[in-house]
Amino acid sequence: MTRVLAIANQKGGVAKTTTVASLGAALSALSQRVLVVDLDPQACLTFSLGHDPDKLEMSVHDVLIGEQKIGNVLLDTADGVTLLPANIDLAGAEALLLMRPGREFTLRRALDPASSDFDVILIDCPPSLGVLTLNGLTAADSVIVPLQCETLAHRGVGQLLRTVTEVQQITNPDLALLGALPTLYDARTTHSRDVLADVSDRYGLPVLAPPIPRTVRFAEASASGASILAGRKNKGAVAYRELAANLLKTWTEGGELNTFASYE
Numbered sequence: 655m656t657r658v659l660a661i662a663n664q665k666g667g668v669a670k671t672t673t674v675a676s677l678g679a680a681l682s683a684l685s686q687r688v689l690v691v692d693l694d695p696q697a698c699l700t701f702s703l704g705h706d707p708d709k710l711e712m713s714v715h716d717v718l719i720g721e722q723k724i725g726n727v728l729l730d731t732a733d734g735v736t737l738l739p740a741n742i743d744l745a746g747a748e749a750l751l752l753m754r755p756g757r758e759f760t761l762r763r764a765l766d767p768a769s770s771d772f773d774v775i776l777i778d779c780p781p782s783l784g785v786l787t788l789n790g791l792t793a794a795d796s797v798i799v800p801l802q803c804e805t806l807a808h809r810g811v812g813q814l815l816r817t818v819t820e821v822q823q824i825t826n827p828d829l830a831l832l833g834a835l836p837t838l839y840d841a842r843t844t845h846s847r848d849v850l851a852d853v854s855d856r857y858g859l860p861v862l863a864p865p866i867p868r869t870v871r872f873a874e875a876s877a878s879g880a881s882i883l884a885g886r887k888n889k890g891a892v893a894y895r896e897l898a899a900n901l902l903k904t905w906t907e908g909g910e911l912n913t914f915a916s917y918e
């Protein structure tokens with residue numbers, strides 16, 4: 655059974671792309687066949703996995719508009735994960751898709767012929783709640799919301815949760831909201847912890863563990879196109895590996911994901 659996990663938050667800079675790249679590499683290291691899908695016209699995931707978006711002959715856009723079969727567009731990456739790449743063409747997909755019936759189901763249908771080749775599909779959603787994110791949430795069976803642990807981190811969370819509820823009601827009743835993933839976390843400040851407790855109380859949203867610590871290694875990795883998990887002692891990589899192992903455990907054995915409340 656293929657697991658499809660969307661990483662979504664309409665806020666930019668909360669580590670959606672970093673989470674997809676890192677979890678993808680960590681799951682691949684756990685012998686999972688992983689496909690990562692770049693759904694952001696800015697194509698940061700494609701770039702960070704070593705492919706130049708400006709040099710792509712075809713991309714996820716061609717698959718969404720029905721011009722290419724998904725198998726023709728997939729790329730290998732150094733991390734062992736397979737990439738469905740994006741480029742700026744995807745900015746136009748939004749307008750094209752809006753005119754089509756069943757537009758929220760376009761990605762789900764496009765992934766279908768390839769999905770049995772993978773154990774896990776991770777979807778990197780763009781920083782908006784537009785038709786691309788609706789496609790990501792409709793194609794997924796679960797969603798994680800990365801959340802930066804700063805004041806006002808929760809602004810927009812209510813709106814995102816309403817969107818998830820609407821998707822569950824209208825296009826994808828099977829979508830499970832796994833919880834918020836604390837990112838750019840600074841364990842030295844009580845402030846980070848207070849923000850998370852507040853989000854958890856206010857929205858009844860599980861906060862997942864381990865939190866992903868802020869570390870300069872991530873910026874270095876994405877700038878070099880090198881594997882994000884390369885530095886063995888990188889504490890961010892360690893946290894993503896732990897999250898990957900937790901996810902795999904719940905997928906194979908059932909049970910709940912570890913939460914922040916029980917982690918401390």
Ligand code: ADP
Pocket residue numbers: 665666667668669670671672673698781837838839866867868869870871872873874876890
């Ligand atoms: P999003 O996809 O939500 O816009 P990104 O994954 O692109 O967010 O991350 C935004 C920026 O934060 C990038 O420059 C990335 O390298 C950096 N970043 C992400 N996670 C961490 C982390 N744990 N520590 C330090 N920097 C991080």
Ligand code: MG
Pocket residue numbers: 670671672694698699778779
């Ligand atoms: Mg991104």
